[in-house]
Amino acid sequence: MHIPDGFLDPFWIAGTYAATLAYAVYAWRRIRGLFTREQVVAMSVLAAGIFVAQMLNWPLPGGTSLHFVGGALAGILFGPWLGFYVMALVLAVQTLVFHDGGITTLGANILNMGIVAVLAGYYVYKAIARSLDGTRRARFIGAFLGGWLGIVLAGLAAGVEIGLSPSFPYGVEISVPVMVTWHAALGVIEGLITALVVDYLYQRHSPIVETAEKIAAYTAA
Amino acid sequence: MKGLLSRYRGALIVAAALLVISPIFGVVLAEKVGYHEPLDVAAEKLGLEEHTIAEWTPFSDYTVPGLPDTIGYIVAGAIGVGVILGIGLAAARLAKR
Numbered sequence: 001m002h003i004p005d006g007f008l009d010p011f012w013i014a015g016t017y018a019a020t021l022a023y024a025v026y027a028w029r030r031i032r033g034l035f036t037r038e039q040v041v042a043m044s045v046l047a048a049g050i051f052v053a054q055m056l057n058w059p060l061p062g063g064t065s066l067h068f069v070g071g072a073l074a075g076i077l078f079g080p081w082l083g084f085y086v087m088a089l090v091l092a093v094q095t096l097v098f099h100d101g102g103i104t105t106l107g108a109n110i111l112n113m114g115i116v117a118v119l120a121g122y123y124v125y126k127a128i129a130r131s132l133d134g135t136r137r138a139r140f141i142g143a144f145l146g147g148w149l150g151i152v153l154a155g156l157a158a159g160v161e162i163g164l165s166p167s168f169p170y171g172v173e174i175s176v177p178v179m180v181t182w183h184a185a186l187g188v189i190e191g192l193i194t195a196l197v198v199d200y201l202y203q204r205h206s207p208i209v210e211t212a213e214k215i216a217a218y219t220a221a
Numbered sequence: 222m223k224g225l226l227s228r229y230r231g232a233l234i235v236a237a238a239l240l241v242i243s244p245i246f247g248v249v250l251a252e253k254v255g256y257h258e259p260l261d262v263a264a265e266k267l268g269l270e271e272h273t274i275a276e277w278t279p280f281s282d283y284t285v286p287g288l289p290d291t292i293g294y295i296v297a298g299a300i301g302v303g304v305i306l307g308i309g310l311a312a313a314r315l316a317k318r
Contacts, residue, residue, distance in 0.1 A: 037313040041225040044309020045232055048302045052236045055243045055283065055298050057251065067246075093304050098297065099278035207228045 005102030017107030072121025147194030155183030
């Protein structure tokens with residue numbers, strides 16, 4: 001999912017950086033002055049957890065891999081504005097310290113995994129949890145579908161960005177079906193892990209949930 | 222500030238345990254199946270040439286200079302967690318409440 005350097009042309013590099021920065025500014029305006037120290041610490045603990053989870057990279061024969069991304073989880077727990085900052089922190093550290101994802105493509109990677117996946121996870125979870133009266137089953141189904149759709153849409157976005165860049169010679173008609181099909185399959189694992197983590201955190205009355213719920217109440221989209 | 226972090230002792234212990242086993246996935250199994258980044262594989266299949274870009278990261282691909290890959294993977298992960306929590310604690314100081 002992390003697009004390396006060299007895949008996007010200057011137009012898409014500038015466009016994805018601009019879109020990500022615009023979202024960052026808007027998200028900051030929505031949360032400015034509202035969060036507490038406790039919530040910032042909770043966000044960083046979640047970011048650290050997602051960072052570690054992404055290191056559990058399960059390689060598959062044929063040269064690909066399966067690992068948890070965590071965008072939907074961040075959106076479900078912290079909402080679309082703070083969830084964005086959780087993922088932006090993870091992705092920026094991965095790029096700047098470990099060269100995991102390109103510096104020219106950092107805007108696109110945050111757009112895909114920190115905006116698209118976060119928003120999809122947040123809205124799907126919220127809609128299902130609300131329609132099924134917020135029961136444990138509703139949370140599980142909502143988190144599963146949110147995690148699945150988040151990864152599929154993030155894959156779709158990456159496919160469009162790569163396919164429309166002239167450095168990729170085959171265009172969106174190749175890149176999009178490949179990315180969407182592959183991520184629709186991988187998304188089942190993403191959805192399952194998202195659902196299990198959300199269920200576990202709620203059942204254990206984790207301080208992350210308690211802290212996240214306090215701020216989600218007044219930073220909802 | 223450290224008191225705020227201590228609430229998450231359980232989560233941090235789980236993260237540390239996952240870090241310790243992470244080389245099984247990120248190094249040992251990766252070597253066994255000849256793993257490369259999926260998009261790098263796609264580029265290779267398409268015959269795309271890689272532009273050499275100066276390496277700016279100190280721990281590229283989760284390695285630590287001078288350490289074997291397995292130990293380096295754990296140490297790199299611990300550094301990443303430290304950087305993230307450090308930024309979080311620094312940002313928390315800026316919050317008013």
